Amino acid sequence: MASSKGKQPVKLSSGIHAGAGIPIAEPAKPILTTEFGTKVVMHNVIFPSGDEQDYFPMQEYRSGEHVYSEVEVIQRALKRDAGDDTRRVTTVYFMSPPGLGKTVLGAWLAREHGCPYQVINCVSSMTDLDLLGSHVLVGQETIWQDGPLPSIIRATNEHGMGILIINELNALTTNAQLGLNPLLDKQQCVILTQNNNERVQVQSGAHLLILASMNPDIMGVNELQDAVRDRSNIVLFFDYPSVEKEADLVHMLTGLDTAIAARFASVINECRLLKTRDRQITQAPSTRGLLDWINYAPVLGTEIAFELAVVNRYGTTEDERNALKMIARGKHIADLVVTSASFKEV
Structure with missing residues (x-):
């Protein structure tokens, strides 16, 4: 079992490799052209610098004689899904109070895998367009500005793996939550309804890890929809450490x-x-x-x-x-x- 003892965090062996080494930062908001000839401004994604804080496992999950840390649970899920091209998205929900290192865990995983990641800090005023994108004026033309969801999918396809960190998922309104459904189910995509219904899908050979946290203290602001809850692959409860x-x-x-x-x-x-x-x-x-x-x-x-x-x-x-x-x-x-x-x- 991975332990919090010692100076080194656990090392991963999920079977998923994003590419050679840790990518350096790319130019902000690159403009790309889709297969339909549509210009798209990508939302910024984060590339690990190598200076991300180490993560030390603090939770334990027991099954008979086996004891797994939260990192080992995620690692085993990734390893399983890496061998199944029909499962290109692995979704892990965290039920946890704030301040226990869930965002640190996501950034550290991105560093260990050398892959891009995206952080969405949810608030109740967010709409599905905040997640998917909208049209913006660039110079003299109006072009599509990707939201964080299509941007991390495109980056995942380019680099082989990506990580999406969603903080306080249950703060989203019903409509915003339901915008996630195509990404969480077998379609493994988002549909940009305001951009000619463009379908941005996790491609074969790529893998997206979604880490979504829910804070029990804000339960009731917006209830987590049953359809969204049911699309999680694993739900981990985090508690305060000893x-x-x-x-x-x-x-x-x-x-x-x-x-x-x-x-x-x-x-x-x-x-x-x-x-x-x-x-x-x-x-x-x-x-x-x-x-x-x-x-x-x-x-x-x-x-x-x-x-x-x-x-x-x-x-x-x-x-x-x-x-x-x-x-x-x-x-x-x-x-x-x-x-x-x-x-x-x-």
């Missing part, structure tokens, strides 16, 4: 001694219980919040850094902020002193 695993992660990312990191993680774990158990706060502190507290503690002091990076960030009312401060006092964070010398180079 104090031990989170301390290991902090150590690997910052160089902070594991024992000291565990004290910080223990405080954040208690704060999370205010939401998950006691329902005293509306949003639990994420790993991102923990890292910000630790990073600013040497320059602001542990207590001030906690107030600014945790209390004011996750306490939306005076009562919530007081509840978080009580945790800090009970865990004696004033005794938790770190300096720049507490961090070793990673």
Whole structure:
């Protein structure tokens, strides 16, 4: 099983190879001509630079004697689908609170595979045209501007593999969600209804990995449509890591001694219980919040850094902020002193 221990993240062997090496950035918004002679301005996609943050598995999924990390689950799904040309799109849904590294995971996978990726941060005001594209004026002519969906498909076809990261999928309206259906089912395409019904399809020999997250805290803004949910291949539930695993992660990312990191993680774990158990706060502190507290503690002091990076960030009312401060006092964070010398180079 891949482990969060050690300095190196897991390596992939999915059987899918995007090409030789990591591609460098291409010119912004290249103009291409489709097979119908239509000019298209491509939406920017991201090419890994090699400097993407490492990802360290934090979840475990058990089946009998087998224990798989989230990376191993995705790797095995990709390996299976790579051998089946009828399955050119692998769709993984994440049910997870924010700040647990899902976007980092997607960018890291793109780096490991040397393939382009696209990130869509969904909001309730998005329409299907925001995803598919629209006509724009370029110079003296009106041409089609690809949205993020056709752009990542075209980039996937060119490079052999691509990754689409969709954050907060359930924030999309019904119409915007349903625009994804042709990509998620056997058609494996999007249909540009405003561009002569152009069909942009994942081609034979190429593979698109879709990582779509859903935050339970925004459930009900727009319900995830049954047709969209049913088209997922795998659904992974992410939970907050244990104090031990989170301390290991902090150590690997910052160089902070594991024992000291565990004290910080223990405080954040208690704060999370205010939401998950006691329902005293509306949003639990994420790993991102923990890292910000630790990073600013040497320059602001542990207590001030906690107030600014945790209390004011996750306490939306005076009562919530007081509840978080009580945790800090009970865990004696004033005794938790770190300096720049507490961090070793990673």
